[in-house]
Amino acid sequence: MPEGISVLTEELTLGLGPLEIHHPRGTFALTPASLTAVEAIGRNQDRFRGLGLDWGSGSGVLAIAAARIGDVEEVVGLELEPANVRVARINAERNGVGDKARFLVADSYTPKSPSGRAALAALEGRVDFIVANPPSSSPADDGFGFRREVVRGAGRFLKTGGILALSVSWQYGTSRVMGLLDLDPTLDYAGVLASTAWVPFDMSRPDLLTDVEGYAAEEERGGLPYAFRHPDHPGRDLTAIQARDHYRATGASPLSRWQSHLFVRARCRNGQG
Ligand SMILES: C[S@@+](CC[C@H](N)C(=O)[O-])C[C@H]1O[C@@H](n2cnc3c(N)ncnc32)[C@H](O)[C@@H]1O
Structure with missing residues (x-):
């Protein structure tokens, strides 16, 4: 596989079609957690429809994968690093979803530009799904801070019945995952969407x-x-x-x-x- 390009076969995306994600030096390269999150979308396509957000969209793979689903109208990626946003826009075009996946430079749920803030404000209470593969927040805290941030903000955007697909690897433990429910009493936990086997x-x-x-x-x-x-x-x-x-x-x-x-x-x- 050429350096800086990840090719996800149809087998891996489980019916979303092949994806080619470019991540040149200085942008986010896909990880095993990215691939598991793509699998979660591919395996559960019937749960994804309407409007979506991708918190921490990196080089765009999750927003692009979700945008491949016919019932999904639009996905907005929120990403801190402008270089990632630039490459995500190109990746969306390359993968045929430039009209459905758009990307904003944002610190969490706060876009940097006034037009981005207005666009996101218009989505409050209207969002059908959020996908998020956040970074670890350690060593400043227990590593789970960005997951808590995603959950704290989700309620402002999700409509009732809306879903959050959140990447959490096994080592964080059940009590941290369940502790997220204390942050938003409108959320229920509904299980694991996708998982690898035991891996190093x-x-x-x-x-x-x-x-x-x-x-x-x-x-x-x-x-x-x-x-x-x-x-x-x-x-x-x-x-x-x-x-x-x-x-x-x-x-x-x-x-x-x-x-x-x-x-x-x-x-x-x-x-x-
Ligand atoms: C683990 S990567 C996941 C990228 C992509 N979603 C994927 O699965 O391949 C997390 C992304 O979150 C971004 N990020 C970190 N802090 C952020 C913040 N406060 N607001 C928005 N994005 C942030 C990082 O730049 C990085 O691209």
Whole structure:
């Protein structure tokens, strides 16, 4: 595969057709979490329709994948880095959805330009789905801060019955995932949309090494524990401290699963739809 281009076959997109995503140096290159989130969209196409948001759209793959679904009218990608927004626009054109996927430079749900802010304000309460594969927020906190940010803002945009497909890998643990419901009483948890098998949480990747070190520091501060699987004993759980120490001693990465979780806005808030 040429450097800076990811080709997703029809088998991988599960009926969304092949995708060719360009991510030149300085833009977001697809990761296993990106591919799992695409699988979540492809596997659950009947749940995606109408208007959508892609929080942290990177080089655009999730917005573009969702825009390939016939019942989806438009997807708006929100992305902090202007270079990512530029390449996402080109990727949308290249993949035949330039008229359905558009991208705004935004800090979370706040676009940088006045016209972007007006466009997003017009979507409040009208959005059918949000897809989000947020970055880890460590080492400043427990790594889960951007997921909380996505959930806190989602209620402003999702209509009742609207869905949030949120990428959360297994090691964050059930209590962090369920804790998201405390942030928005209109949301219900509806299970896992897509998951890999147990795979190495590849600590030779500098970003994942930083993540595990951040998680271990959070455990040392008394935060909620994380849960990896032992690379040689797949039945045995490891905390982040144990995963970090095992990697330092042996060079073996712990195991986790890349997953996308489904939340549904089941109730209206303050009498609004
Ligand atoms: C893990 S990447 C996912 C990219 C893409 N959705 C995918 O799955 O391949 C997360 C993206 O969120 C963007 N991001 C980080 N902080 C953000 C913020 N505050 N607001 C919007 N986007 C943000 C990053 O620049 C990055 O492109």
